[in-house]
Amino acid sequence: MTGSRTAATIDAARAEGRAALVVYLPVGYPDVDGSIAAARAAVEAGADIVELGLPYSDPGMDGAVNQEAMQAALAGGTRTADVLRAVREVAETGAPTLVMTYYNPVLRYGVDRFATDLVAAGGAGLITPDLIPDEAGEWIAAADAHDLDKVFLVAPSSTTERLHLTTAASRGFVYAASTMGVTGARASVGPRAEALVAATRAAGAERVCVGLGVSTGAQAAEVASYADGVIVGSALVRTLIRSDGDRDAALEDLRLLIGELAEGVRAGRLVR
Amino acid sequence: MTDFRDAVGPYFGDFGGRFVPEALIAALDDLATAWDKLKDDPTFIERLAALHRDYTGRPSPITEVPRFAEHAGGVRVFLKREDLNHTGSHKINNVLGQALLTQQVGKTRVIAETGAGQHGVATATAAALFGLDCTIYMGEEDTRRQALNVARMRLLGAEVIPVTAGSRTLKDAINEAFRDWVANVETTNYVFGTAAGPHPFPALVRDLQKIIGEEAREQLSTRIGRLPDAVVACVGGGSNAIGIFTAFLDDAEVRLIGCEAAGDGVETGRHAATIGAGSPGVLHGAKTYLLQDEDGQTIESHSISAGLDYPGVGPEHSWLASIGRAEYRPVTDAEAMEAFRLLTRTEGIMPAIESAHALAGAITLGRELVAAGADPAETVLLVSLSGRGDKDVETAAEWFGLVDSSAASGEDEGGSTTA
Numbered sequence: 143m144t145g146s147r148t149a150a151t152i153d154a155a156r157a158e159g160r161a162a163l164v165v166y167l168p169v170g171y172p173d174v175d176g177s178i179a180a181a182r183a184a185v186e187a188g189a190d191i192v193e194l195g196l197p198y199s200d201p202g203m204d205g206a207v208n209q210e211a212m213q214a215a216l217a218g219g220t221r222t223a224d225v226l227r228a229v230r231e232v233a234e235t236g237a238p239t240l241v242m243t244y245y246n247p248v249l250r251y252g253v254d255r256f257a258t259d260l261v262a263a264g265g266a267g268l269i270t271p272d273l274i275p276d277e278a279g280e281w282i283a284a285a286d287a288h289d290l291d292k293v294f295l296v297a298p299s300s301t302t303e304r305l306h307l308t309t310a311a312s313r314g315f316v317y318a319a320s321t322m323g324v325t326g327a328r329a330s331v332g333p334r335a336e337a338l339v340a341a342t343r344a345a346g347a348e349r350v351c352v353g354l355g356v357s358t359g360a361q362a363a364e365v366a367s368y369a370d371g372v373i374v375g376s377a378l379v380r381t382l383i384r385s386d387g388d389r390d391a392a393l394e395d396l397r398l399l400i401g402e403l404a405e406g407v408r409a410g411r412l413v414r
Numbered sequence: 415m416t417d418f419r420d421a422v423g424p425y426f427g428d429f430g431g432r433f434v435p436e437a438l439i440a441a442l443d444d445l446a447t448a449w450d451k452l453k454d455d456p457t458f459i460e461r462l463a464a465l466h467r468d469y470t471g472r473p474s475p476i477t478e479v480p481r482f483a484e485h486a487g488g489v490r491v492f493l494k495r496e497d498l499n500h501t502g503s504h505k506i507n508n509v510l511g512q513a514l515l516t517q518q519v520g521k522t523r524v525i526a527e528t529g530a531g532q533h534g535v536a537t538a539t540a541a542a543l544f545g546l547d548c549t550i551y552m553g554e555e556d557t558r559r560q561a562l563n564v565a566r567m568r569l570l571g572a573e574v575i576p577v578t579a580g581s582r583t584l585k586d587a588i589n590e591a592f593r594d595w596v597a598n599v600e601t602t603n604y605v606f607g608t609a610a611g612p613h614p615f616p617a618l619v620r621d622l623q624k625i626i627g628e629e630a631r632e633q634l635s636t637r638i639g640r641l642p643d644a645v646v647a648c649v650g651g652g653s654n655a656i657g658i659f660t661a662f663l664d665d666a667e668v669r670l671i672g673c674e675a676a677g678d679g680v681e682t683g684r685h686a687a688t689i690g691a692g693s694p695g696v697l698h699g700a701k702t703y704l705l706q707d708e709d710g711q712t713i714e715s716h717s718i719s720a721g722l723d724y725p726g727v728g729p730e731h732s733w734l735a736s737i738g739r740a741e742y743r744p745v746t747d748a749e750a751m752e753a754f755r756l757l758t759r760t761e762g763i764m765p766a767i768e769s770a771h772a773l774a775g776a777i778t779l780g781r782e783l784v785a786a787g788a789d790p791a792e793t794v795l796l797v798s799l800s801g802r803g804d805k806d807v808e809t810a811a812e813w814f815g816l817v818d819s820s821a822a823s824g825e826d827e828g829g830s831t832t833a
Binding site for chain 2 (some may be wrong): 198199201202203205206209215216221222245246247249250251271272273276277292294295296297298299300303304308319321322323324378408
């Protein structure tokens with residue numbers, strides 16, 4: 143066991159007195175190469191950890207922006223194998239690269255086979271929005287055998303008992319869903335996120351990152367004042383949705399937003 | 415050995431479970447706990463029984479259909495008449511129980527998904543009866559095909575939200591209903607329409623639908639003093655099928671036959687034969703059979719019957735299929751429509767196209783049994799007539815070419831409301 147590079151990256155950010163910036167981008171949007179270029183640009187612009195989304199036909203936890211991107215990715219022919227290629231090319235940047243995926247595509251690929259191929263591609267692990275530890279026996283066994291991160295989610299509705307269970311099953315970090323809802327930008331991150339982070343720490347979590355609803359530098363700073371990492375997804379995806387199809391302009395918008403968010407996670411320590 | 419009919423979930427063999435976001439677990443736990451308590455509570459049992467009797471019109475009768483049965487090898491065929499229920503199908507059995515449950519857990523709003531609109535209409539009906547706020551999610555494609563049912567739901571006071579995501583059909587309506595539930599779980603109960611989805615829905619819906627088989631078993635026993643040789647029901651998600659099967663699960667001599675929608679034919683790829691032609695995976699919160707491609711992406715289903723047009727199936731059916739306790743057979747659109755025509759013309763009973771799949775299955779089975787040497791007079795089939803065909807008049811008229819061109823002109827908008 144070599145341990146979690148994801149955890150090490152969060153710890154290094156913490157040593158700098160800041161939160162880590164975790165970015166989500168779906169593979170295959172605008173196309174596979176375009177999504178790889180976007181993720182690499184995000185790392186250059188200051189993202190610490192990358193979550194690559196595996197597009198899925200029934201993304202029950204995603205809001206409109208991510209749904210649209212996933213649907214376009216599937217319509218464009220994105221396959222599970224493309225996701226593994228994207229992992230390889232993004233992991234080359236040195237940033238820990240996780241795959242965020244609904245469970246069925248992994249189950250279909252073969253859980254252990256997916257873990258094997260993810261390791262070979264240089265991937266760090268999986269984030270599983272519709273897989274709770276109670277149902278994850280097969281994935282947990284594969285992740286442990288292959289030294290991969292297992293990022294499970296906690297929510298404002300999680301009981302203390304479930305916070306303990308989920309924390310104990312997680313490696314890398316625990317993903318705290320800031321609100322009761324789906325992915326997508328919101329006017330405010332919600333008052334329950336800070337309490338959830340505190341409760342998750344009390345349940346034994348060493349690293350808790352907050353996602354859902356973060357879209358601006360100011361929100362990133364707010365979350366960074368109490369969390370170990372700030373996860374931004376659909377706000378980034380939105381920069382890639384352009385009716386004029388100008389990819390250079392889209393990447394420039396993406397870099398600008400990442401820059402703003404990277405400043406945010408550094409400003410957060412002033413609040414702390 | 416545990417009796418089949420006592421299976422409570424969350425697992426049915428290798429199937430079932432709760433493959434949902436953590437945010438929903440507390441709500442599912444609350445629902446499971448509340449149902450565990452409520453289902454044996456005498457007050458609840460009496461309230462639900464009174465609703466069944468005074469509101470729905472239960473018990474629904476069984477009807478022997480000899481003229482129809484001539485086409486099924488001349489065996490004896492009995493129909494369990496869920497089509498005579500208030501709102502026209504078995505769906506009311508489930509929603510009345512879940513509406514009472516919603517009150518019990520102190521929530522004031524219900525949401526539901528609907529495909530053809532039958533479950534949406536039933537839920538809106540129960541919401542009106544209980545004074546609950548009601549939101550129905552329906553694929554945009556389906557709101558066009560079933561404009562009349564959209565109007566029915568709105569007349570009943572429900573808000574109908576057309577879903578524009580994905581394939582804009584039932585599976586996407588389910589996704590959207592789950593998204594609503596995650597965000598509004600403190601005030602809202604999700605009235606799931608079929609015996610699928612995450613635990614406790616498969617067991618909960620089964621418990622509320624098993625009255626179909628319990629009544630039929632007793633009615634047959636009174637009428638002919640014996641059990642049927644086979645029980646036949648259509649299977650989309652599978653709630654009427656599990657409802658009529660459950661009372662017979664532990665009677666090994668009774669064959670249980672689920673009829674899946676084979677659309678244009680399983681070999682064409684345009685079908686909804688989930689168990690017959692699908693494979694195990696996870697969809698809508700449960701491990702079960704589903705139609706999926708080699709990457710695990712859900713494949714869209716096809717059927718003339720909107721109520722069977724679903725790429726998944728309840729986990730208990732997956733289990734019963736895997737252990738061989740129930741058989742699942744494909745029935746094409748053409749076979750179902752022929753059975754629809756036959757029952758209408760021979761018995762004056764117009765079935766829902768969903769139920770016509772079960773009738774087609776009974777025709778095939780009756781002939782098979784007689785061909786294998788069974789005495790027709792001593793062979794008894796019990797068929798779940800899960801709903802009535804009023805909603806399908808337009809589809810049937812089109813199928814049989816009974817609509818003149820001027821009357822058919824509004825069909826794209828679903829506007830030629832002949833019912």
